[in-house]
Amino acid sequence: MINSKITNKVAISFIRILAGIVVLILAFLVGYILIKGLPYVSWHFLTSPSKSVSAGGGISGQLFNSIYLLVLSLLISLPIALGAAIYLNEYAPKNKFVSTLRNSIEVLSSLPSVVVGLFGFMFFVLKFGFGFSILSGAIALTFFNLPILTSSIENSLAAVPNLQREAGVALGISKWETIIHVIIPAALPSIVTGIVLASGRILGEAAALIFTAGQSSPVLNWTNLNPFSSTSPLNPMRPAETLAVHIWKINSEATIPDAVQISAASSAVLLILVFVFNLIARRLGNVIFKKMTAGGK
Amino acid sequence: MAKKTNLEIVDQLVAETDYDRYIIQLSKKHERAIETKDLTVTYDGLKYAMNPATIAFEKNKITSLIGGSGSGKSTFLRSLNRMNDDVATVGGQILYQGVDLNAPEIDVFEVRKRIGMVFQRPNPFAKSIYDNITFALTQRGKYSRVELDEIVETSLKNAALWDQVKDSLDKSALQLSGGQQQRLVIARALALKPDILLLDEPASALDPKSTMQIEETLVNLKNNYSIIIVTHNMQQAARISDYTAFFNMGKLIEYDLTRKIFTRPKVKLTDDYVSGNFG
Amino acid sequence: MNDELYQQLTKKSISTKKDNFGKRLSLFALILIGLVVFAILFFVVSRGLSTFTLDQINPFNFVFGTQWNPGKTDEAGNQLVGALPMIVGSFAVTFLSALVATPFAIGTALFVTEVSPKWGNKIMQPVIELLVGIPSVVYGFIGLAVVVPAVRNATGGTGFGIFSGVVVLFVMILPTITSMTIDALRNVPGHMRESAYAIGATPWQTIYKVVLRAAIPGILTAIVFGLARAFGEALAVQMVVGNSPVMPDGLFSPAATLTSVLTQGIGNTTDGSLANDVLWSLAMILLLMSLLFNTIIRRIANRRALK
Numbered sequence: 001m002i003n004s005k006i007t008n009k010v011a012i013s014f015i016r017i018l019a020g021i022v023v024l025i026l027a028f029l030v031g032y033i034l035i036k037g038l039p040y041v042s043w044h045f046l047t048s049p050s051k052s053v054s055a056g057g058g059i060s061g062q063l064f065n066s067i068y069l070l071v072l073s074l075l076i077s078l079p080i081a082l083g084a085a086i087y088l089n090e091y092a093p094k095n096k097f098v099s100t101l102r103n104s105i106e107v108l109s110s111l112p113s114v115v116v117g118l119f120g121f122m123f124f125v126l127k128f129g130f131g132f133s134i135l136s137g138a139i140a141l142t143f144f145n146l147p148i149l150t151s152s153i154e155n156s157l158a159a160v161p162n163l164q165r166e167a168g169v170a171l172g173i174s175k176w177e178t179i180i181h182v183i184i185p186a187a188l189p190s191i192v193t194g195i196v197l198a199s200g201r202i203l204g205e206a207a208a209l210i211f212t213a214g215q216s217s218p219v220l221n222w223t224n225l226n227p228f229s230s231t232s233p234l235n236p237m238r239p240a241e242t243l244a245v246h247i248w249k250i251n252s253e254a255t256i257p258d259a260v261q262i263s264a265a266s267s268a269v270l271l272i273l274v275f276v277f278n279l280i281a282r283r284l285g286n287v288i289f290k291k292m293t294a295g296g297k
Numbered sequence: 298m299a300k301k302t303n304l305e306i307v308d309q310l311v312a313e314t315d316y317d318r319y320i321i322q323l324s325k326k327h328e329r330a331i332e333t334k335d336l337t338v339t340y341d342g343l344k345y346a347m348n349p350a351t352i353a354f355e356k357n358k359i360t361s362l363i364g365g366s367g368s369g370k371s372t373f374l375r376s377l378n379r380m381n382d383d384v385a386t387v388g389g390q391i392l393y394q395g396v397d398l399n400a401p402e403i404d405v406f407e408v409r410k411r412i413g414m415v416f417q418r419p420n421p422f423a424k425s426i427y428d429n430i431t432f433a434l435t436q437r438g439k440y441s442r443v444e445l446d447e448i449v450e451t452s453l454k455n456a457a458l459w460d461q462v463k464d465s466l467d468k469s470a471l472q473l474s475g476g477q478q479q480r481l482v483i484a485r486a487l488a489l490k491p492d493i494l495l496l497d498e499p500a501s502a503l504d505p506k507s508t509m510q511i512e513e514t515l516v517n518l519k520n521n522y523s524i525i526i527v528t529h530n531m532q533q534a535a536r537i538s539d540y541t542a543f544f545n546m547g548k549l550i551e552y553d554l555t556r557k558i559f560t561r562p563k564v565k566l567t568d569d570y571v572s573g574n575f576g
Numbered sequence: 577m578n579d580e581l582y583q584q585l586t587k588k589s590i591s592t593k594k595d596n597f598g599k600r601l602s603l604f605a606l607i608l609i610g611l612v613v614f615a616i617l618f619f620v621v622s623r624g625l626s627t628f629t630l631d632q633i634n635p636f637n638f639v640f641g642t643q644w645n646p647g648k649t650d651e652a653g654n655q656l657v658g659a660l661p662m663i664v665g666s667f668a669v670t671f672l673s674a675l676v677a678t679p680f681a682i683g684t685a686l687f688v689t690e691v692s693p694k695w696g697n698k699i700m701q702p703v704i705e706l707l708v709g710i711p712s713v714v715y716g717f718i719g720l721a722v723v724v725p726a727v728r729n730a731t732g733g734t735g736f737g738i739f740s741g742v743v744v745l746f747v748m749i750l751p752t753i754t755s756m757t758i759d760a761l762r763n764v765p766g767h768m769r770e771s772a773y774a775i776g777a778t779p780w781q782t783i784y785k786v787v788l789r790a791a792i793p794g795i796l797t798a799i800v801f802g803l804a805r806a807f808g809e810a811l812a813v814q815m816v817v818g819n820s821p822v823m824p825d826g827l828f829s830p831a832a833t834l835t836s837v838l839t840q841g842i843g844n845t846t847d848g849s850l851a852n853d854v855l856w857s858l859a860m861i862l863l864l865m866s867l868l869f870n871t872i873i874r875r876i877a878n879r880r881a882l883k
Contacts, residue, residue: 004778004780004781005778007778007780008778008779008780008781011780011783011784012691012779012780014683015683015686015687015690015691016687016691017683018679018680018682018683018684018687019683019684019686019687019688019691019700021680022680022681022683022684022750022754023684023700025747025750026703026704026707026747026750026751029707029710029718029747030707032718032721032722033714033718036721079605080605080608080609081605081609082605083601083602083604083605083606084602084605084606084608084609086598086602086605087599087602087603087605087606088606090602091599091602091603092606100610101606101607101609101610103874104609104610104613104614105609105610105613106870106874107613107617107866107867107870108609108612108613108616110804110808110866110867110869110870111616111808111863111866112807112808112809112810112835112862112863112866113808113810114808114810114835114838114839114859114862115616115620115808115838115859115862115863115866116616117810117842118620118838118842118855118856118859119616119619119620121842121843122619122623122847123619126847143612143616146609146612147609150609161420163416163418163420164420164422164423166380166416166420167416167420167421167422167482168422169380169409170378170380170409170413170414170415170416170486171409171410171413171432171433171485171486171489172405172406172407172408172409172410172433172489172591173406173432173433173436173591174406174591174592174594174595174598175595175598175599176594176595176597176598176599177436177591177594177595179598180598181432181436182422182423182424182432185423185424186422186423197709200709201709203711204709204710204711204712204713204714205711206711206712206713206811207712207810207811207835207839210811210839210842210843211842211843244711244713245713247711247713247714247716247717248713248716248811248815251716251717251720251815252814252815260721263717263721264717264721267711267713267714267717267718270711270714271710271714274706274709274710274711275706277709278705278706278709393581394578394581395578395581396578396581396582396585398585402586403585403586404585404586404587404588404589404591404592405592406589406591406592406595407584407585407587407589408585436591437590437591
């Protein structure tokens with residue numbers, strides 16, 4: 001009895017110590033980034049272009065590129081993921097064919113991002129001649145988006161009670177109409193949450209982008225909104241270094257003297273973006289849910 | 298001699314040559330809403346969840362389907378508008394105005410427009426009261442706002458809900474009470490102007506007061522609709538229905554006028570069930 | 577028979593048409609994803625194999641060779657494409673980091689679910705879940721700014737090497753393994769704990785004999801996820817490992833991993849050259865490993881489903 005009590009005390013204390021160390025490590029991690037980075041984050045830093053050899057550069061182009069790539073890749077991947085999730089959750093029979101496809105989605109989600117980058121480089125950059133471009137990058141990001149989005153949307157759909165499906169079907173409305181007008185609206189809050197969470201993850205992706213979207217950010221003319229012009233920020237065929245790639249690049253090449261400050265500041269910005277995305281994801285779901293159920297006409 | 302199990306009694310009963318005499322036949326002068334001929338249901342392709350059932354339902358009457366859990370009454374009901382298509386194999390014929398609804402070439406969505414269904418748990422859409430009723434209509438065709446307003450009003454009046462919600466049609470249907478939701482669901486089904494209304498224990502999830510209101514609603518509706526209702530509640534069956542069919546263990550046992558089923562059933566099993574000896 | 581009604585009922589309704597349309601459209605989307613996956617698998621494997629078929633490299637020499645200098649040959653004329661240094665490097669950083677991370681992750685998860693749920697549920701779990709989303713380059717940057725200099729001071733070397741890689745990956749996969757382990761422990765039904773307490777077990781006995789045992793499959797899955805993430809991680813490792821494709825002769829000398837060599841090599845080779853083909857072979861190894869991890873995770877899940 002006494003032995004077991006002592007063992008208990010020792011073991012529980014040990015658990016507390018392990019947890020304490022983890023808290024310290026993670027607190028150090030976040031603290032280091034914020035303490036080193038935040039003082040350097042200013043309006044000027046966020047809105048001025050980066051410099052390649054001298055100090056004092058900003059991250060305006062990288063910030064824009066990250067968001068633009070994210071939006072483009074969502075535009076490509078969302079319809080596909082939605083379709084796939086609908087089929088898997090609403091129509092799919094239980095057979096070999098479907099389970100093979102289901103497994104292939106899991107495989108895609110576990111592919112190392114550098115392999116996706118290599119594939120994207122060979123295919124979109126070289127074979128299809130897209131070059132280092134936002135388009136190549138967006139497609140590479142799509143490969144990451146698809147499995148994450150498909151499974152999160154599928155879960156959202158599965159959480160809608162079957163009563164709603166029966167209601168539609170019993171009214172002589174087709175499954176498809178029920179899905180579009182009843183099931184998806186009902187699942188929308190959780191679908192949106194899933195999209196925002198996925199966006200947070202995509203924002204930090206770098207390995208797949210280095211050789212697809214490229215590592216350079218051409219001088220941009222913010223007033224040029226013609227997507228076919230090479231200085232337009234909207235041009236999908238221009239190379240686009242993202243914030244995450246920027247952190248990697250200035251650390252690897254070390255050509256600018258203030259690489260550490262810029263990396264820390266960029267990391268802080270990325271970190272805050274990811275946190276904000278998470279917060280939004282949690283809130284947005286509730287807001288949409290309230291709006292949707294509160295009223296029709 | 299050992300006491301026979303229910304299953305043995307049922308098997309013996311169905312094996313009798315004059316089994317048919319326990320199933321009332323509608324005469325020529327009774328107009329038929331829908332009838333089945335040897336309707337069977339299997340879930341695994343082997344065992345009958347519903348043994349061959351031949352039964353005709355009279356138009357503009359209420360028919361109750363009673364029986365214990367697993368008796369097949371709900372399975373039978375859901376087969377009538379082909380709600381079982383995805384989960385089971387349904388055999389035999391379902392005759393509706395001379396057309397076999399169970400034929401493969403029949404479009405199930407057209408069938409369900411004519412044969413509406415209401416479930417045990419109220420299942421309004423997460424939309425406004427108004428949209429709940431108009432949704433299925435607007436998916437089908439073009440209606441003017443005036444037409445829709447009128448349909449909403451009549452459907453809600455028929456379901457005895459109009460007075461309570463006429464000022465809050467824009468409110469979410471999910472904010473209604475359980476009883477109101479169930480009447481909204483009935484109104485939603487009525488808006489499609491079906492011939493037949495199938496109800497699967499529509500009041501079992503409701504409190505006694507809401508139950509009474511639903512029952513009143515149904516009795517008023519039978520002037521214009523043929524109603525088939527599955528119920529666990531003997532009193533309910535006795536109160537509102539004109540005919541009652543008793544199911545047990547996947548078999549149709551007895552079908553007759555309600556008062557006969559409840560006063561002098563021909564089969565002892567029916568007597569046991571309605572008097573509460575098992576079930 | 578009522579012919580008019582029959583016509584109405586057998587005519588394909590708009591609903592049927594819409595349903596068929598929707599079914600096809602959504603199936604098309606699913607198949608599209610499947611095609612993408614098969615395209616990636618097919619090309620990585622076929623290009624990866626061309627090292628051995630087209631370039632006639634002996635697979636044995638590739639996997640067990642220790643000299644890596646694609647494009648160059650040794651005195652005997654053999655291509656210097658031995659991938660063993662990177663294979664060893666990858667396995668070393670992956671398994672060492674998971675080995676260190678696992679006890680910390682399990683300890684923290686136990687703290688959150690069993691020892692101090694109040695604190696754990698409200699603060700620690702949400703924070704740990706947030707940290708799962710930290711971009712890996714951020715880990716790489718911290719490694720470069722903090723870990724490498726510290727190691728340099730302590731050992732007198734360059735500071736780059738497997739040890740630094742392990743530290744970075746350890747911190748990176750810690751939130752992942754922890755939060756999945758928390759989920760696994762949460763899934764142990766409460767009545768199992770209650771019955772252990774009811775027969776007088778101490779909290780530790782309950783944890784050790786009941787909770788941990790019941791959660792083993794979930795914890796294993798968490799660890800394999802961590803392994804997969806560490807094995808496939810490119811940039812965070814590449815930034816601190818030293819990028820020297822030689823057989824590592826210790827934890828503190830510069831080394832390389834499959835991913836770090838790939839990261840550096842992709843832009844520097846031309847399509848169709850041997851130097852390019854061997855990169856695909858490295859990618860193929862990465863791919864096969866990720867398939868393996870995937871299979872293990874699925875096996876664990878299936879076995880759990882059977883029980």
